[in-house]
Amino acid sequence: xxxxxxxxxxxxxxGYAVAFVVxxxxxxxxLPPLVRFAAAVIALAGGxxxxxxxxxxxxxxxxxxxxGVVQSVLGNLPELxxxxxxxxxxxxxxxxxxxxxxVLGNALFVLGLATLVGxxxxxxxTFSAAxxxxxxxxxxxxxxxxxxxxxxTQPGAPDFGHAQELSAVVAIVLLVVFAVSVPISLRLAAxxxxxxxxxxxxxxxxxxxxxxxxxxxxxxxxxSAISSAFVADWFVEALKPAMSTLGMSxxxxxxxxxxxxxxxxxxLAGVTSAAKGNGDLSxxxxxxxxxxxxxxxxxxxxxxxxxVAPVPLTLILSPLLLGTLAVxxxxxxxxxxxxEANAFEGAMLLGLYVIIAAAVWWGPRIGG
Numbered sequence: 001x002x003x004x005x006x007x008x009x010x011x012x013x014x015g016y017a018v019a020f021v022v023x024x025x026x027x028x029x030x031l032p033p034l035v036r037f038a039a040a041v042i043a044l045a046g047g048x049x050x051x052x053x054x055x056x057x058x059x060x061x062x063x064x065x066x067x068g069v070v071q072s073v074l075g076n077l078p079e080l081x082x083x084x085x086x087x088x089x090x091x092x093x094x095x096x097x098x099x100x101x102x103v104l105g106n107a108l109f110v111l112g113l114a115t116l117v118g119x120x121x122x123x124x125x126t127f128s129a130a131x132x133x134x135x136x137x138x139x140x141x142x143x144x145x146x147x148x149x150x151x152x153t154q155p156g157a158p159d160f161g162h163a164q165e166l167s168a169v170v171a172i173v174l175l176v177v178f179a180v181s182v183p184i185s186l187r188l189a190a191x192x193x194x195x196x197x198x199x200x201x202x203x204x205x206x207x208x209x210x211x212x213x214x215x216x217x218x219x220x221x222x223x224s225a226i227s228s229a230f231v232a233d234w235f236v237e238a239l240k241p242a243m244s245t246l247g248m249s250x251x252x253x254x255x256x257x258x259x260x261x262x263x264x265x266x267x268l269a270g271v272t273s274a275a276k277g278n279g280d281l282s283x284x285x286x287x288x289x290x291x292x293x294x295x296x297x298x299x300x301x302x303x304x305x306x307x308v309a310p311v312p313l314t315l316i317l318s319p320l321l322l323g324t325l326a327v328x329x330x331x332x333x334x335x336x337x338x339x340e341a342n343a344f345e346g347a348m349l350l351g352l353y354v355i356i357a358a359a360v361w362w363g364p365r366i367g368g
Contacts, residue, residue, distance in 0.1 A: 013051045013220070019046035020227060027234050033241035040235035044078065044261050047228045050270040054220040055285070058194025068205040077225040079293070081122065081232035082258060083301045087309035087348070089236060095305075095313055097360075099298050099320045104356060105259045106290040107139070107332045110270050114282050115335075118274035119343030123272030127279035129339030135287040136333040138181060142294030143326050145170055149315045150322055171299030176296035235261065251360035255321075324356050 022040040079102060085097045119123035149166050152159040159166050195363075243253045273282035298315070305313035317325070331352065333346050 009053055009057075009220075012049055012056055013224075014047035016043075016050040016224065019043040023231060023234055027237070032237045034245060036234060037238040037242035040231055040238060041261055041336045043231045044228065044235065047078070047224050047231065050224040051102060051221060052272055054217055056272070058221065078228035078232050078296060080301065081229040082236060082261075084304065084308060085233050085236040086239070086258075086312065087301070087305050089240070090310055091236075091250075091254075091306075092309060092311050092313055093250050094239075094254035095301065096317065097251050097321065098258040098366045099293060100258025100315045101255035101292045101299065101301070102297075103139075103290045103325060104143075104255070104284050104328055104353065106270075106293070107293075107328050108349045108356070109204070109260070110289075111283075111286050111332065111335075112346045112353060114271045114274035114286060114346070115341040116284065116343050116346030116350065118277065118279065118348055119341065121275055121276045124340050125274055125277075125279040125282065126314055126340045127336075127364060129281045129337060132283050132287060132336040134184075135283075135291055136336050138177075138291050138331070138335065139287070139329045140248040141177065141293060142174070142291070143322075143329050145174055145294075146315055146317060146325070147324060150317060150319075163316045164306075164316045166313050167302055167312075167316070170315055171302040174295050174299040175252075178292070178299075181295065213325035224303065249362065251320075252357065255276075255360050256357050262294075279340075282303065287336070298307055320359065324359070328347060328352065329354075340346075 019039075019042050023043040024040045025285070028035045053360060054160050079098070083095050083098065088100070094244070115125050149159075149163070149170055151157060152166060153163045154160065199344075239258070243250075243257075248257070270286040273285060302313050331349065335341055335349070
């Protein structure tokens, strides 16, 4: 057995390799779309487990804030690949809904599940208030940055007819804000109680299994995330016929199905950390992922769409998507700013997520 690779890690990555091979075979044999779609979802889940394992190893070497940044960058790669392939297929509305769905999925579904599980197991989930206030404020900035283009491009507004140009300007500004925010967030976290790596209470930091070689851990993360590019391609290829068969609306497919599937990495890692009582790592993983969707992933996809999509993606969201995003971020702000969350707050977040899912279930159908 390779040094410092536990039997658990070998089982997890072996299972992911099997899932990857299975979804590859379903595509080579051109099996029915629902079969290929189901296999792709299972493979994405396998990648989630694999990256979750590598993230836990990484958290024993880096601070929760640094772990959240590194893991979110790699964890958002599946969504970037999904978006590129979907844009090439002309699924612009699905991509727009999926980006909003990624933020809602992390801010409501994942955060709600994490605080519910952490609250039920530990009474309440505690974390650094200062660091998470900054994360929440950045999320609010992202909502404001999406609101301005919506208002400015309405009929009679000064930028009516210039949605693409304004979207490009806003995307560049968001990327600059993201570049500035990362070092500031890391420095702020370094001054707080979450500055040290997390070693579980029942483990000795001096044991071989407690501290893993950093290059090896980063390699495991990178392999898991990069391999998801192939799974993402297969997922999108089966998406339209599968959703048409299931009679699912485009908004629901993007906001719920694609968003959850492409964010499965953060889903598992954030909830697992909360279940273990590590609130700082859990919040860092979840909120960093939502932030990177708003400040990094969305502007990158908007700019790339000018080159890869038949119709460029703009930042002009529908009133429903923009409104749900705004109220969700406001709710998150109220929950995280006091440095603790309980199971009831988690249940509230999950309840709002279900309401939003129901609100987009009826709508234009893919293939309809």
